[in-house]
Amino acid sequence: MNLALLLLLAPFLGFLFNIFFGKNIGKTASGIIGTGTVVLSFALSIFFFLQINQSHQAISIQLFDWIQISNFKVDFGFLLDQLSILWLLFVTGIGSLIHLYSISYMHDDENMHKFFAYLNLFIFFMIALVIGSNLVVLFIGWEGVGLCSYLLIGFWHKNQDFNDAAKKAFIMNRIGDLGLLIGMFILGSLFSTLDYATLKTAIAGATDLNIYWISAAAFALFIGACGKSAQIPLYTWLPDAMAGPTPVSALIHAATMVTAGIFMITRLNFLFDLAPDVQNIIAIVGSITALVAATIALVQTDIKKVLAYSTVSQLGLMFLALGLGAYEVAVFHVITHAFFKACLFLGSGSVIHALHGEQDMRNMGGLKKVMGITFITFLISSLAISGIPPFSGFFSKDEILLVAFEHNKVLWFIASLASLMTAFYMFRLLYLTFFKEFRGTAEQKSHLHESPSLITFPLIVLAILATIGGLISLPTNSWLNAYLAPLFTKTATEAHHFGTTEYALMAVAVIGGIVGIAIAYAKYIKQNQLPAEDAAISGFAKVLYNKYYVDEIYDYLFVKSTNSLSRFFRDQVETTLSSLVFGLGKVTNEIAFQGKKLQSGSIGFYLFAFVLGLCAIVTYLFLAQ
Amino acid sequence: MNVSLLLIILLVGAFATYLAGDKLASKVALFFGLSALGCSIELLNQFNAGENISYLSQWINQPNIAFALKADGLSIAMLLLTTALTPIIIFSSFGNDYKNAKAFYSLILFMAFAMAGTFLASDGLLYYIFWELSLIPIYFIALLWGNGDTEERKKAVVKFFIYTLAGSLFMLIAFVYLYQQAGSFLLEDLYKLDLSATEQLWIFLAFFLAYAIKIPIIPFHSWQAKVYQKAPAAGTMLLSGIMLKMGLYSVIRWQLPISPLAAKEYMNIFIGLGIAGVIYGSIVALRQKDLKKLLAYSSLAHVGLIAAGTYTLTIDGLRGAVLQMIAHGFVVVGLFFIAEIIFRRYETRTISEMGGIRSQSPKFASMFLLLVLASVGLPTTFNFVGEFTVLYSLSQINLWFALLGGTTIILGAYYMLKMYQHVMLGETNSKVFADVTAKEAITLVLIIGVIFFFGMYPKPITDLITPSLENILTHINRVN
Amino acid sequence: MSTILIIFCVLAAITLSTAFLTIFSRNPIHSALYLVICFFSIAGHYLLLNSQFLAIMHLIVYSGAIMILFLFTIMLMNLNKENEVHKPRITRLGAIVSFCLICIVLILVFINSKPIIGEYVHTGEDYQSIKVLGHVLLNEYMVPFEFASILLLVAMIGAVLLSKKEKTGK
């Protein structure tokens, strides 16, 4: 128990230390402390993993009461089971690597200690999210990682554009958070608990389940997941979030935080299984997101933007798997994706580092020669994400496509199309960045260099993982499925029956990937094309380049309308209300003023009033009865 | 210990502060504020030991008015809020150089006295007297030490005074009517009354008018923003931190149990008003140019949610409301203090004239950010506990209420972060921003500490208020 | 119809008509003279009710003192001309309406109160001779009596002060 707490609190202690003393102890020291705490957590995660892999017994910790609700109470409780430990492993593992990477990457920044503090805080919240034993503790982590994302996207806070991006990320996440809250409220009132274990038994034991409300809860939770995991319609924050330093993009916006939605849905799989309508929605949203994001990624020229949309697209695939009830497949893809996408981001970070902040691919090229390690790791990851065997992405993506084919051909087609595009844009990225001649300025060229070993080491590790990561769940003999089996109610983990269809599908997927690569090769190597300048883009490409104008539409529909409503309220309604109140005063004043005129001073008039008053009083007293 | 000792300390403190002279006034006031805090902690101990904390003596025979004070868990929670915030507010004013300081600090203590009395009184007329008494010091504080154009300030403050006074008169009428029915102003006697539905409706409305103006619930809020803007920092803190809570407390203590039928019958309307306040306040806050006005509207939004919680008439709603009241009290005091700190350096409250402070004073930025986060109800802050409970109670009434009320977490984040961005972030400001002084830092750290401690461990407060809220709830549910 | 009733009717008729004439006369002197007649008739009523002392007092105070005062004032102001501008017609109409209204209201009140009309008590005691009145006045009403004298004194001083010509030359 104490070790579990240490696992949770180590990054938090690192955060406290760095925020209070980080400035005084020097950059490297604060980086080492930040990294060390996460490595400690990672070690503890391994410890718990080994423990649980043997005992198959979940560890549950209750700390103290937190929130008291009439029909239940929420406590600080933690649950270490297969799922949470799996997540812990790659969160802290990749976290450690990225911390390590950051020591070098952020070394020039004056606020490096803060950077590490925030990263540590993020890891802390992520751990809380993962190991919380109930939805509210999950919510702490959920909001906490959102906060860290806000802090880290806006890390260079002097640039208001970055701050805008940070704010946007936080607020869009909060829209999802509201959904999560609503889902919690429905669950709370239905089952009087928010604890996963009790919830599971309550649902399993219930005889008359109200499917309508359960579906509502599942849908609300899905909205929450949409926000955090950047699905349509709440995905636009993620590409903007690339404003943050690249390690942040790798850690938060590719590998860990954005998978929180998938974690939550997997966690509550027993609930989602009861709501097939919601599952359908999830699958459809996931596949559409995958396709839309992939199309946008086709034409982006900012290296990080391409990766960002690629992330959205991959997350869409995961949601597709979730929607089809194949939770373990989604988890599998989460893990492999974490490896190769972190690697890709870190690799792009390495490139950006070498080019001193240049992110536009049109100004890159030919880096293969100078940045060998970066190139190779990048290539491996690109192959992995494109689904080329034997790299890890092939296995996970293939499983998703298989599941989709089993359920719905249209979804399969969309997903396949998205993967084909993935292969194309990834290799477009690769070719534009690393092949041909360097297109940047001469000054940049003179500084080109391979990154230091602190940067390349994580790249190598991640590339290895991206290569062999597929081993944990081979199509016929899946360790992962067996490991996760206790979590799921449905026995969907049965090994696929491998027949001709499956092999054919696999072949189609691989061929699709190769076709994508080939098109990219033809276009950018053979024909030596370059993406057009911003002004020269036209037609559908322009729509894609401008991301379907979704940002503009949202801006117009929500931000502008809210702002003009606000202005209307401020200028019209407020003044009206205010003048109504003043109006009351004015009416009183006016009555007094008019009444004053009655006091004309004319004795004759007074006497009349007197006599009439006398009449009235006498009538009232003696005659009215 | 006698419960009236608390009131005596505060009252004596007010006079002593005045007599101490301008130089010593602040210290004397702080001393008495702290002793009042000690006194209420002692009351808390006694209460936890199971003692009955009340004081009753006949005051006027004809009509039958008693000097009746009674403290249950709810009252003690509110007393703690009052007596904890009063020293903080006094301490936060140390950095300002007010002229005629003795009167200023004396009025603050006097106000604390009146508010503590309001929370303690269990006799209708006594309660009413304290209720109105609290209006007098804040009127002078806002009028004499406020900022901005004198004429405009006078207008705003007089409007506030007359508006709230007018609302309270309806409450007085309700009390007179209740007295005619019950023959006594004592709370227990009023609880026992068996009024018809129509009578209850009228009484409910009369109370509502008084409270809706004080809290304020839209559309009765038009005094708020201007007064918050014009009043001095301490005045704004008193208003938003404690005085608002008087209204909410009174809803729970007086309005709901005395007229439960009406409260049940028209529940949806009043919850709707509260939630309308949430959305309206948040949206208006989006485009405020003045920092204090923005905070005022944010306060309107939060208070709307609290009010909606109280009108759900569920234990969750009441408990969440009380928790949120306390949390909001601390946060809003902290935020107004932030505004004051900036004003001390920049001599402005206009948001567009700020910006880039974070790079000048990172410490200040962190503390500000923590308060902003608390205000938007991030989990592990006290506000989250209250907000969560209130929203849950709303969802029990109608899911749409929770959904609409929940927009506060989106819109709240929007306007607060937008404000934070324009006040703190961006290119380094050309004007010099001296780092926070030790006194300022202590104040802020105290507030932040309270917010996070109770955000993690709200159990003491929950346990304190729950029995008395359940008791009130049985009174509410006595008729069906 | 008894003699007394006839006397009453005649006196009442004189009272009312002279009262009206007082008001309608354009010349203040005439008004004053009609008022004197009115007072005389009221004194007649007193006599009819067997209150001789009061009747005498009435004559002395009203017809003697007060009316003389009036006449002197009128002469002092030289108002014995019919130069008064009448009030506007609407006011006069209003006055008549009010007059009718209050008459009706008051009379209705008396009618509504349903007085018991029947035998009147006659104790045979002496209650209104000078002797009895003086006794009551100086025993039971001693203090008010003294105050009345102070009042008269004060009124006298006041009247003198008020009507004294202000010294204009400064």
Place this chain on the structure above:
Amino acid sequence: MNNILNEIGIENYIFLSTILFCIGIFGVLYRRNAIIVFMSIEIMLNAVNLLFVAFSTYHQDAQGQIFVFFSMAVAAAEVAVGLAILVSIFRNLGSIDINNLKNLKG
């Protein structure tokens, strides 16, 4: 000897004094000349006095008559002061038309 009211009836006195009183009111309303207004007031006072005396007889009691004495004393004082005021008004304004007296206006 009989009560004289047996012959006349108290109600006749009531009506008489009521009408007399109303005539007084009418005079006050009708005329602008302050002197006449004063006279109307005297008529009203006398209407009341008359009723006092009538009731004094009705009750066979001296109290009513005593009251009339006081009433007379007050009336005398009032007339003395009132007329003095009128005189001084006349001196200042040159007329005693009550429509000219508008100084009561605040």
